[in-house]
Amino acid sequence: MKTWFGRFITSSIGQKLVMSLTGLFLITFLIVHLAGNVQLMWSDGGQAFNEYAYFMTHNPLIKFTSYGLYFFILLHAFQGIALWMKNKKARGSEGYAVKVNRTAGASKASYRMGALGIIILVFILLHMYQFWLQMKLGNTEMVAYGGEPVKDLYTLVAAVYENPVFVGIYVVSMLVIAFHLWHGFESAFQTLGLNHRKYTPLIKTVGRIYSVAVPLGFAVIPVYMYLFA
Numbered sequence: 001m002k003t004w005f006g007r008f009i010t011s012s013i014g015q016k017l018v019m020s021l022t023g024l025f026l027i028t029f030l031i032v033h034l035a036g037n038v039q040l041m042w043s044d045g046g047q048a049f050n051e052y053a054y055f056m057t058h059n060p061l062i063k064f065t066s067y068g069l070y071f072f073i074l075l076h077a078f079q080g081i082a083l084w085m086k087n088k089k090a091r092g093s094e095g096y097a098v099k100v101n102r103t104a105g106a107s108k109a110s111y112r113m114g115a116l117g118i119i120i121l122v123f124i125l126l127h128m129y130q131f132w133l134q135m136k137l138g139n140t141e142m143v144a145y146g147g148e149p150v151k152d153l154y155t156l157v158a159a160v161y162e163n164p165v166f167v168g169i170y171v172v173s174m175l176v177i178a179f180h181l182w183h184g185f186e187s188a189f190q191t192l193g194l195n196h197r198k199y200t201p202l203i204k205t206v207g208r209i210y211s212v213a214v215p216l217g218f219a220v221i222p223v224y225m226y227l228f229a
């Protein structure tokens with residue numbers, strides 16, 4: 001027999017709440033990740049970025065948060081796929097009727113979010129393989145800047161972005177992420193029940209600025225490195 005929590009978390013509202021909270025965590029992660037990656041464009045041969053990456057992978061609190069991050073990415077993806085399939089099934093059984101009733105807009109948006117989400121998941125798998133796994137298991141060169149030697153992650157990243165195909169994949173993936181965030185940012189707050197005369201329009205505006213500026217910031221990096229690194 002399911003507990004109240006088990007029933008809640010598998011209900012549609014429970015599933016949406018999980019999507020909203022994990023989504024907000026991932027939104028915060030992206031800002032931190034972008035702030036770190038911008039250092040790839042400093043003209044210092046990668047020193048600032050490599051030292052930053054060393055700190056991020058050795059600080060115990062950040063390491064612990066990373067495990068939470070992996071878990072939340074998987075939870076967000078699998079819960080999203082489960083919700084997507086549930087909506088798809090509901091659309092299938094309602095047939096044409098759903099196209100004319102007023103939930104059709106919401107259902108279309110959630111269908112699009114699922115499709116974009118799956119593309120993002122494929123991107124994350126490629127991304128983790130190219131950088132994260134190579135950093136953890138590959139034999140990345142070490143460099144020393146006066147102190148303890150650190151992994152030369154900068155050269156690893158620069159080598160990937162020498163290939164215009166990967167630059168293209170990154171830029172297109174950032175466009176997909178922008179569309180996903182455009183709806184997702186606002187929707188996360190809506191699920192939390194935030195509905196306020198003054199704050200709702202503010203969240204909408206912040207969401208739109210975020211969903212354009214952050215993916216654009218990420219997209220500039222591979223292009224810059226391809227041209228100048």
Ligand code: HEM
Nearest residue numbers: 033037053056066069127131132135153157218219221222
């Ligand atoms: C130009 C774009 C990007 C570059 C150059 C980049 C670079 C990197 C590098 C070098 C790592 C391994 C080192 C580290 O853990 O910090 C990494 C890890 C990671 N990246 Fe990215 N990244 C980019 C965009 C993104 C985007 C858009 C996402 C999510 C949608 C993402 C998700 C992740 C995740 C989840 C990790 C693992 C983090 C951890 O272990 O704590 N990255 N990225």
